[in-house]
Amino acid sequence: MTGFLALTIAPAQAMEGDPEAGALAFRPCMTCHVTEAQPESSRAGPSLHGIAGRRAAALDGVRYSDALRAAGAAGLVWDETNFTAYVQDPVGFLRAYLGEPRARGLMLVRVPSPEAARDIFAYLATR
Numbered sequence: 001m002t003g004f005l006a007l008t009i010a011p012a013q014a015m016e017g018d019p020e021a022g023a024l025a026f027r028p029c030m031t032c033h034v035t036e037a038q039p040e041s042s043r044a045g046p047s048l049h050g051i052a053g054r055r056a057a058a059l060d061g062v063r064y065s066d067a068l069r070a071a072g073a074a075g076l077v078w079d080e081t082n083f084t085a086y087v088q089d090p091v092g093f094l095r096a097y098l099g100e101p102r103a104r105g106l107m108l109v110r111v112p113s114p115e116a117a118r119d120i121f122a123y124l125a126t127r
């Protein structure tokens, strides 16, 4: 009986992302994203400073895609669930979110697993 209880509790704890693993998994993202508050960054993507809880396409002076802007205007906020889904398939996520099968986003990189995506989110929540 106690063994059964332990098994049912474990998966809930496994949901938490690990910020240290996330810092490593974030390295490839640094080609295009800074984590400092630097909206005028010269990299291809927007600064991800304070991204946890931020509305999509919220920074001034960034050339976002029309699709990401439309999602932000429709209320898309980067909580853990949305962030995790987006970074695993950015274009597919925007198409599903907008109900627009031909919407085009500008980010094409994909994080390979939900675990890595959650770790990156936990890391970015500290930035």
Ligand code: HEC
Pocket: 025, 026, 028, 029, 030, 031, 032, 033, 044, 045, 046, 048, 051, 055, 056, 057, 058, 059, 063, 064, 065, 066, 067, 068, 069, 078, 083, 087, 104, 105, 106, 107, 108, 109, 110, 111, 120
């Ligand atoms: C080759 C460049 C490039 C790489 C590498 C890249 N991104 Fe992006 N990212 C972009 C661009 C460009 C956008 C803007 C997308 C749009 O406007 O549709 C973006 C947007 C985002 C956004 C939404 C930002 C906002 O203000 O709403 C998040 C979150 C994000 N990227 C996370 C990541 C993560 C995590 C990684 C690493 C796994 C990563 N990106 C790797 C180019 C990149």
